[in-house]
Amino acid sequence: MTSEKIIRAVPKVLLHDHLDGGLRPETIIELAEKQKYKNLPTKNPKELAEWFHRGANKGNLVEYLQGFEHTCALMQTKESLERIAYEMMEDMHKDGICYVETRFAPILHLEKKLHYDDVVDAVLAGLERGKEDFGVGYGLILCGMRNMKKSLEIAELAVNYRNKGVVGFRFGWRRRWVSSKRSFRGFSIYTKRKF
């Protein structure tokens, strides 16, 4: 067995995964076609995968995050959110992950007028269906934003869903959005108490 095969086969726990960072290239292209999204750099799955890998290897967080603009743009319907969460669980299973904690920022998925609850319900439905089909456990972490008022909304959303699969809340999403250590600490205390 090659070392890659051994690593894949060993049961693993993944505690830091970004839901919008692991889409299959084929799924991205299919969703773009369905949703008439024209901004992808290519419609060839192999080239698209290479494009994302290049971005991930730039060593520059801002450039790396350009990829997320495409994936987030395609994750604005209940159907796509459910599908992406489900496929993530299948991919985890294939990689030998037995428990995954995945995170995303609900606020980035309201462009087509979904409400926070719709977004979280759709993701949880996909995760749950994946758990049933592939036997992978999961926890969902909701990310807030730099904006204090909006972050408080997301913290409350996380608390409301704490018995339904949400296991945590994170103040920022992109590191640079965390503007003040003091406010971050305040949120940590708030969510720790509630959880």
Ligand SMILES: [Zn+2]
């Ligand atoms: Zn991260």
